[in-house]
Amino acid sequence: MNTVAGDGSGSPVPLREERDLATLLEEFPEIVLVLSASGAVRWGNHRAEEVFGVALADAVGTSVLDFVHHDDLELVHRSFESVQRKEVGNPIEVRVRVRGQWRLIELIGRPVGLVEDGAILFALRDLTQRRRFEVAHDDVARFRALVHNVDAIIVLATREGIVRSVSGSLTRRLGHDPEDLEGVSLGAIVADEDRALFDEAVAATATATDRAPVVRSLRLVDRAGGVAGTYELSLVNVGDDPVLEGLVVTAHDVSSREAAEQRLHDALDELHATLSLLHATLESTADGLIVVDRDRRVVSHNQRFVTMWQIAPSLVEAPYGDLLAAVLERVNDPDAFRALTEELYAHPSLESDDLVALRDGRTLRCLSRPQRVDDAIVGRVWSFSDVTAQ
Template identity: 30%
Template sequence: MKHVLLVENAWVAGLCVAASLLAQLFVFSPAALPVLPAGLGIALGIAVARGPRVAMGVLIGALAGSAIVASNQPQGASGRGLPAALLFGAAIAVASVVCGALLRSRGPASRLLFHVRGVIALTLVGGVLYPTLLTAVLAAESSIGGLGLSLLPASLTSFWIAASGAAMVVAPLVLAAPQLRGAPRRPWEMAACATTLVAACVWAFGPSGPSWLGHAPVHVLVPVLLWAAIRFGTRGTVVAVAAMAVAALATTALRLEPDAGDAAMRRLHLAIVVLSGAFLLLAATLHEREEARKAIERERAELEGRVADRSAALEAERTLSERVIEATGVMLFVLDRQGRIVRVNEASTSLTGYAEEDLLGRPYASLRPDRESGASAARFAKLLRGERASAGDAHLLRKDGSWLEASFSSAPVRGADGSVGGVLITAIDVTARNDTRRRLEEAVSILRTTLDATADGILVVDRERRIVAWNRRFLELWGIGSELLEDRDDESAIASIVGRVKHRSDFMERVRWLERHIDAESDEEIELDDGRIFERYSRPHLLAGEVVGRVSSFRDITSRRRAEQERDRLLVEEGEARRAAEAAYAQVRDAIRFRDEFLASASQAMVPPIDAMEGVLARIERLAPEESAAKVLPLMDQALLQLAQVHGVVDELLRLPEETQPVH
């Protein structure tokens, strides 16, 4: 960036130096000042176009140009006037930057020549203030011999006019230079205009021209400059003025003697300044006029386009309105001030069953039942007085004699003057809706009755924790009034029942968890301080597959829990009794086994002696004499009887273990 700025300032300085060298080719006496100090105009133009960023380049170029002017003085004066010339160059740079800043404050430099105010500012600042500042500095230096010569007032005037001409000719050319790039419009016409202008200058200011009559015949150039201003605008005018100045000054300088023609050159410079300012102003005026015309044309085109668009939109809206009126399911009746129907739509005919010609001209009151005619007439009268629209429910007579339930809205129809010219009635067939509403009300009533009849307490809340519904059993279980729930605030309801809960922190933690997990189901028991136990079952409330709230049911399971506890107690006691019985049974079984073993062993031990006794007794019976038989036999019979009894007892004992086996 610094390199670019350095190159730009160097280019500006070189351009100013080159202009100063070129201007020194044409000087006039007695002060040896340039005919048209182009360097001054270039310095001002660049300061306006580029701003303070090129101040250094302008300063260097002005210093170098002043040095060239000092070196062009008479022999022996250049050495004495060089410091003052450099000081004058610094003054040129300062004046250029200051005047450039003033002109830049009027707006963008690229648009300065295209507006009347910009051209006036350029004329005042560049054509008056700028040369005045430089002439004042030059006069001050001349008064102290700064340039090695004493300038006469006429010479200062000549310099002022020449500097003004440079500002009004060269500075605009610098400002317009970026916009002169590319091929010009109508190049052949532009070439013809330039040729004509140069030829007019050569003829007017040449040796055989009328300038020898003692005045500058600039009026000859006016038609050509008008041609350039009208046909080519500001750009063409800038080029034409520059070409005119160069041609006129060059032609005049070539034919004048070095020591003569000072007054003629002043008049020519002054004429160039006046022509430049006048035609730049004319070109700016024409440009603004053309811009205004184009702006008006654009606005007119835009306005016409908007009007056309609005007209098309209105027509489309009208067409759409007609289609909507005809296609909508809303009945439309337009009544005149006498209450006669003057317009209907398709819905009016299809829903009532009448043809359009049957309805047009018919009193609207004939479609209403007698019980509603009074209220209908009163509303109609209010609407004719301009009162606000009204709405309500009504019945309309169908052609088949049945009644159509309708929801209507009526409003006055006003004309362009604001007066009420009729009434517009729109009605919607709500027969099916009312039937549906009645069925819904019946279903809601059944649902409400069912909820109130259930043993569970029901509470429904939405996602914003507003209470949606509840039943009477919920109020009974928690012992709260319905006015608490009518506020629809779930937090208030929770605050009123949490004091009855035994484990409050667990209860609130569960409530908050369910609020965070809206799609979760929950089934838990809640113990109350009074000993009751509630079972709460909570699940999300779904609508079209989306969670819209939560439904919670509460059931008093205190009796069931107590019955279950009593059952558990009895089961425990029964188990203990069973275990005790089983232990006693085991002891009895062991005793029986011991008895059986004892009896079995005893029986086995008694059988052999008994058998032996039986054998002995039998033997005695055989061996006993006859005479003792009468005595012995009774004893033996008695012994055998007792032995049989003993044997029977033994047999009984032997059978006893089999009969007394424990049953499992």
């Protein structure tokens, strides 16, 4: 005799055959599924057919993973693996698509090797309505749902950094089974190269005042042991809280930010090298060169320009009017040279090629062209060469 069942009279009677057990399981009010190790349906009860709207004959062989929210797939995979080492697994909550809608489902499983190697018996319960009621009427439940779904990884640890609980984001991002991490140092998911920095950060929380966060950028590893990216960890000592009594650790993925910062650093290095080359080129030419922007500010020049015009070096840093006044003092026809500069600045796209006679007897060839960035005129380049002997 395996168990008992009622006969309607109130007196228990022996179950006659194993098929009676199957009948009870078939009529069980919760969803019952038997899955392969890879998540393929092997059997389901009548309640499963009702909820999912799929006949058992059509469901056998299909993967339940097709119905699981992509953010919860890692958690389900880890549950499939960890339950094989237990008599009964721990319950988990995941989002499952049921008749076109996402539902919050609690599932708990146990291995049933008598069906096939790796097979798992799962009992599923729809928590959606209950959670909605809790969230609507309970601030704690609302906050719990927020923590579970937030993108940042949140960890509650002891003062020594031993994991006590983690948010669902850790599994979604790094693939670790929360059960495998509980009771283990959080440093276990930190890359070996950054482990000392993590230990130093944990130690630093002991002396942090007013719950000041200890922030470090560390590389975290995924379940396979590979570096998953750089995360900014913020460790806050809440040891004075009688409930939490430990560390609250939040981790944000900053890999993209670091990559952008590196690209900016590389671009600045390249720009510095380009400017250095440009400066060397300007200084190596025999011509006097000066570049003036649209607002008549000097943005670049070479030493040859200062020497050729015999002006004080500080004038190229002075207002444009002061520089122009010094130049006009050195030409034979200051009015003509002033008119030339005003004409060119009034019409930025014009080019000029003129000879300028200086009071000291020298003659300079003056070339002026617009400076362009792509198709936009951003300034004007002046080039002066001494052609006195020609």
